[in-house]
Amino acid sequence: MTIGVGRTIRVPEDAYKFGTGTLTLAITEVISSEVVDGAVWVQLKGREIRPDRSVAPRERYAAVRVDAVTETEPVRVR
Template sequence: MPSTTRVAVGATIRVPADGYRFGKGPLTLWITEVLSVGRFEGALWAELRGHEVNPDGTLRIRQRFAFVRVDRAVAVEVPSRWSRRREHVPTRPTWRCQACGIAWPCSAAKLRLLAEYRHDRPALTVYLATLQAEAAEELPDSGPNAPRVGLIDRFVSWARARG
């Protein structure tokens, strides 16, 4: 049985279509970042970043933003299928894969991204360039082994259409 919750990193929430902005239909979101919380139109709203949860319990690899009315968000149980298997999503600020620990995007993440964007490769490139810019701001940039070196190859080059 769902219970009302405050919005927090690591929580999975379900919000009806009229309880959030920037999308259509009900939203189930695993929260990775709470960007801000404040009053808007007489209610408490939270600006969130996270991964949408698919009906089978897997996470969509692409992060999304949502502006959620807090009193409309309901905590939901994480499907057991998801809790047994960690998804290949980036952790911040290290930008390493949550599941396998290597530099993100790992091979599994690349395969899922290619499948998710199979009909829109330019959108994939724009999405990855945006993440590359965010990683460049968050990763340390000093020292000989600085993780910022090669970010364009790591995030964008592999996704360009070949041929």
């Protein structure tokens, strides 16, 4: 899967830093990537999508392990 601006991704709790529960994120910026212990991690900025599909008002940062990411239906972010 390609991680890029405009995509909406879902990441299980054990595959991102820092937070609890599954993260659904509409990506607004890909900051960097690096290999850690053989896995590719990307630093992202985006808007969190809540379980009711509403969009969090503020952007957040997340470090995400790429091999655990799934793409989900896009959500319009204003």
